[in-house]
Amino acid sequence: MPSMETENSNISQAEEIKLLANEAFKVHKYSQPIDLYTEAIELNSQNTIYWANRAFAHTKLEEYGSAIQDASRAVEVDPKYSKACFAICKFCGLRGAAYLAMGKFKEALKDFQQVYSNFTTMFIF
Numbered sequence: 565m566p567s568m569e570t571e572n573s574n575i576s577q578a579e580e581i582k583l584l585a586n587e588a589f590k591v592h593k594y595s596q597p598i599d600l601y602t603e604a605i606e607l608n609s610q611n612t613i614y615w616a617n618r619a620f621a622h623t624k625l626e627e628y629g630s631a632i633q634d635a636s637r638a639v640e641v642d643p644k645y646s647k648a649c650f651a652i653c654k655f656c657g658l659r660g661a662a663y664l665a666m667g668k669f670k671e672a673l674k675d676f677q678q679v680y681s682n683f684t685t686m687f688i689f
Contacts, residue, residue, distance in 0.1 A: 578607035582614060589617070594624040612642040619658055628662035635659035 585600035601618035604611070619634035635658045660675030 574607040578604040578611065578614070581607070582617070585617065585621075589621060592624075594621045597621045598625075610641055612638045615641060616658070619662075623658060623662055623665075626665070628666045631662040632659050635662070 581600050581604040585597040588596035598618055598621045601614050604614045615634045615638035619631045622631035657679045660672045663672035
C-alpha cells in the first residue's frame with residue numbers, strides 16, 4: 565500500500581501532467597493529450613476529469629470506441645462528482661455522440677435520454 569506522501573506526490577504529478585495535456589489540447593495536438601492523460605491516470609486513476617478529458621481527445625481523433633470506454637469510466641469513477649449533473653450530462657453526451665458516430669443508435673439514444681433526464685432534473689425546483 566502506497567504511503568500518504570507517495571500518494572500526494574502522485575496526485576501533484578498527475579495535476580502537472582494534466583496541465584501539459586490541456587495545453588496540447590488547446591493547440592489541437594490531440595494524440596499528445598491522450599498520452600499525457602494516460603500518464604496522469606496511471607498516477608491517479610480516481611480523477612474523473614482525466615478520464616473525461618481523454619475521452620474528449622479521443623473523439624477529436626474519431627477514436628469512438630476509446631472515447632466510449634473513457635467516458636464510461638469517468639462516470640464509474642465518480643457519479644457524484646461535485647458538478648454531478650453537468651458532468652454526467654457531458655460524459656453521457658460525449659459517449660452518446662461516439663455511439664452515434666459508430667452507428668450504434670440504440671446506445672446513443674439511451675445516453676441522450678440520460679442527458680435529458682439529468683438536465684431537466686437540475687432545473688426542477
